Amino acid sequence: MIFKALRLANFRNIRSADIKFSDDVNVICGENAQGKTNLLEALWLFTGTKSFRGAKDKELVLFGEESAKITLFFNDDGRDQRCDIKIDGKRQATLNDVPQSAASEIAGKMPAVIFSPADLGLIKDGPAARRKFLDTSICQLYPAFIDVSKKYIRALDQRNKILKEIKYNENLLSFIEDFENEMAVSGAAIVGYRKRYLEKLKTKIPDIYGGISDCREKMTAEYAATAGDNSESFKKALFAARKNDVILGSTSIGPHRDDIKIDIDGISARSFGSQGQKRSAALSLKLGESEVFYEITGKKPVLLLDDVLSELDEFRQNYILNSIKSRQVFITCCDKSSTDKLKAGRILEVSGGNIKAF
Ligand code: ATP
Ligand code: MG
Numbered sequence: 604m605i606f607k608a609l610r611l612a613n614f615r616n617i618r619s620a621d622i623k624f625s626d627d628v629n630v631i632c633g634e635n636a637q638g639k640t641n642l643l644e645a646l647w648l649f650t651g652t653k654s655f656r657g658a659k660d661k662e663l664v665l666f667g668e669e670s671a672k673i674t675l676f677f678n679d680d681g682r683d684q685r686c687d688i689k690i691d692g693k694r695q696a697t698l699n700d701v702p703q704s705a706a707s708e709i710a711g712k713m714p715a716v717i718f719s720p721a722d723l724g725l726i727k728d729g730p731a732a733r734r735k736f737l738d739t740s741i742c743q744l745y746p747a748f749i750d751v752s753k754k755y756i757r758a759l760d761q762r763n764k765i766l767k768e769i770k771y772n773e774n775l776l777s778f779i780e781d782f783e784n785e786m787a788v789s790g791a792a793i794v795g796y797r798k799r800y801l802e803k804l805k806t807k808i809p810d811i812y813g814g815i816s817d818c819r820e821k822m823t824a825e826y827a828a829t830a831g832d833n834s835e836s837f838k839k840a841l842f843a844a845r846k847n848d849v850i851l852g853s854t855s856i857g858p859h860r861d862d863i864k865i866d867i868d869g870i871s872a873r874s875f876g877s878q879g880q881k882r883s884a885a886l887s888l889k890l891g892e893s894e895v896f897y898e899i900t901g902k903k904p905v906l907l908l909d910d911v912l913s914e915l916d917e918f919r920q921n922y923i924l925n926s927i928k929s930r931q932v933f934i935t936c937c938d939k940s941s942t943d944k945l946k947a948g949r950i951l952e953v954s955g956g957n958i959k960a961f
Pocket of ligand 2: 639909910935
């Protein structure tokens with residue numbers, strides 16, 4: 604998967620642009636608030652999903668204009684293709700001049716993985732961020748996971764309602780078992796999906812984190828389950844937790860409480876990691892995600908790295924600019940001197956929404 608060129612009209616602060624990309628590394632460089640992240644955001648929209656910044660479609664259109672148009676020229680398996688997206692109140696897409704019934708129809712055709720400053724939350728924030736990371740990656744690969752998750756959440760909500768009401772109405776206890784049975788089946792399946800996915804991811808991490816840290820540090824990731832991936836033992840665990848859960852008024856075990864334990868050299872990255880270590884670990888999870896995606900689908904996602912170089916020392920910056928092999932990469936940075944380290948690739952300078960390629 605190679606993004607060959609991009610044409611933009613009225614997208615965010617970019618009135619018009621026609622840019623050719625390098626097949627290897629593209630460094631998007633410029634001062635704050637010039638349009639670097641906007642450019643990555645435009646590329647990301649071709650994944651068919653929502654903006655990674657959570658923007659509404661109409662926020663993507665240049666102020667004062669009615670609509671934006673973005674066109675990506677790409678090459679997949681040796682075949683040159685083109686995708687057009689028009690954004691006004693909604694989004695419409697055409698792929699090789701064939702109109703798509705919904706803009707989300709293009710999902711999976713132009714895969715990309717984004718690393719943005721918000722992804723530091725993967726290490727810094729609570730367990731919900733890590734669960735979301737696993738679940739989003741799994742959904743893209745195994746759509747059946749979405750159904751299982753919905754079933755689990757529905758049963759969990761019902762059980763929680765009962766736990767809250769039971770003080771006032773003891774008869775409700777007779778209903779709780781049905782929901783626990785459902786939770787045990789779908790919950791164990793969710794844990795199974797997550798563990799299998801993390802096993803694949805773990806095989807990628809030593810090379811990636813080792814590369815970034817010049818093999819001076821070791822990153823490990825382990826699934827930390829509260830109830831396990833066997834439905835029988837899951838059911839027993841729910842039963843055993845009931846008394847405590849009534850006091851809490853919520854369900855204390857299950858995949859909605861699980862976590863990934865991420866360590867660097869055997870100690871918690873979240874509690875003890877330095878800024879650079881946290882950034883390197885979060886980036887490793889994301890690069891690993893793209894490797895697993897490639898292993899399973901045979902498609903290499905394009906890497907979009909927003910502001911990843913800050914806080915990294917020279918060695919780590921150098922690695923990211925020059926050693927992510929066999930992947931097309933787009934990296935934004937404010938510090939022009941970072942581009943001096945680039946050995947091969949293209950520099951795109953962004954200033955006030957204008958883009959110049961070198
Ligand atoms: P930083 O280095 O601070 O991350 P950046 O180059 O990544 O900066 P962007 O996030 O791409 O900056 O945003 C550049 C500018 O785009 C912002 O100042 C913002 O006001 C402007 N902008 C965002 N949406 C629109 C829009 N719909 N129309 C016009 N301008 C917009
Ligand atoms: Mg930015």
